[in-house]
Amino acid sequence: MTQPINLLQCGIQWLCQLQPCQLCHSDTQWQHSVCQTCWQQLPWRSQAVQRQEMQIQVTFDYHYPINRIIQQFKYEQQLHYQLLLVGALKQLSYPKIQAIVPMPISTARLTERGYNQSLLLAKGLARHLNVPIWQPVTRLQQHAQKGLSRLERLEDIQQQFQIQNAPKIRFRRVLIVDDVVTTGSSIHALKQQLLKLGCQKVEAVCLASAE
Template identity: 30%
Template sequence: MLCLGAADTGRELCHACHLELPWLGSQCRMCALPLPNDGQLCGQCQTSPPGFVRVVAPFRYAFPLDSLIPAFKYHRQYAFGRLMAELLVEALHDAYRDSPRPECLVPLPLHGRRQARRGFNQATELARPIARALELPLSTGVLRRVKATASQQGLPAAERHRNLQGAFRCVRAAPIEGRHVALVDDVVTTGASIRSATRTLLDAGAGQVSVWCIARTP
């Protein structure tokens, strides 16, 4: 799918391209921000704990992910989404080898008007194959984005956080009550969206929240 060579990894990817993907490496143990040393906490997580338990993100948001994700998200290249979901499942098997997995998946929602324009929610399309592969329930009607925020792209961190205050509402708490929830999204940048959604899920009765995404922006 990347170099047009023979795929020899069990998915539409060759071994050489798989090795050259922008693997995340050393990171903050809570928000997955790239750090010089693994297992540390970044400054933001020390001063303002995010609420979620951890972020699982196999990649940095860099080439070729910075081309594949927009192609999937804005141009309906679903094959790229399927490939990235498979890679995330691989990372999740490693991440939860010695600890229990979350009990259900909740995709980060788009506001209704934005989803109508785009035609689909990329987080839901990523979450479907992940839920099937891990045999976990997918709860698509739990969270609703009730505030039509301006685009987050290009905004500094402080404005992103202000932009998202009161952006989410839990409309169906039963599937998450007392459970460890995996919140699924494509990319984590400042973490403003996932922090806001995490607070909403915890306030609605979720026991714990982890975040699963494809890539983390440095």
């Protein structure tokens, strides 16, 4: 059984190498749907960021073309970028975790977009790390925060996250996955709920960091 699977994988890789790069469209794909030049020229970030007293791993700075790619993936249903984005997340080193927690979005946002972009990223990373997806926290209606003070914004975000009724399975070491981190308020609020559920170690990773 192993040999046919390996042959299939080799065939898929060979076909991908014949496809054009999803970014420049002029060279053939090298890995994760892009050519070697485009892959190397992405705005890679070499260090984690500090947000809300928490170290958050990030793969990129939120610069072109990653900012545009994430926007298209998130708002314009350009889901073919999932291969590139998940491939980038795989480049990081991860601590031992038991489950991945994708950043939840409200029902209204889910209805508007049709999918949770963080869940799509989390599924790809979960397969890579061989751990399950865990979604014990839901997100209520997300309000516009324009005009609110910093304290009001923090309180509003904290109130958006709610633990589901008595989750049957609980994990102690988890990894939050999100697309872009700015202030880190959402990650911090989600972390607080996970700590209430008994999590002892909560890590976080994002595709990009925006200042």
